[in-house]
Amino acid sequence: MSHSYDRGLVEDFGRWREFTAGMWAWIFHKFTGWILVGYLFTHIAVLSTAIPGAAGETVNDVNVYTYTIQELESLLLVRVMEVGLLAVAVFHILNGIRLLMVDLGIGLDAQDRSFYLSLVLTAVIAVASVPTFLEGML
Ligand code: HEM
16 A cells, blocks of 8 residues: 655744644654764763773772762762663664654554654653662652
8 A cells, every 4th residue: 555645845934833743753763863872972981081091090099980980870960861861762762663664664554653652651661760760869
């Protein structure tokens, strides 16, 4: 079966006001993809400069690496951002699998529902991770 969709005019900039599941899926996928790339570079930069010898010496007889991790993990903001990172990664993976299915022509009539399912599953997994990520903080 072949489908065709009327996507309207790209030039009509007022269209951001109209809600479509596909538009938000596209925006969320782009944002989450680039957030993951940004995190990856930050992650490598932080950890590679925390290796003893790379940045210098040990701090108070504690290994610089362990010290860096412990200090970061002691911050509530970092713990909250870890939950956010998980949510971003989970959404990108679930929506990514959804996009691959669309590319294969599977479930084309359920595109909106599978987007909502991705959002719901992401929310459930992120909420379920809170006790782990915020352990000892609250
Ligand atoms: C199982 C894991 C993943 C899956 C299934 C997945 C899936 C996808 C798919 C299907 C696309 C293309 C979307 C399109 O058709 O336009 C895409 C885009 C992208 N992904 Fe992933 N991805 C995964 C992991 C990652 C990771 C780990 C990163 C970053 C480190 C990442 C970064 C990106 C970026 C930057 C884009 C391009 C976004 C854009 O500008 O359109 N992805 N992903």
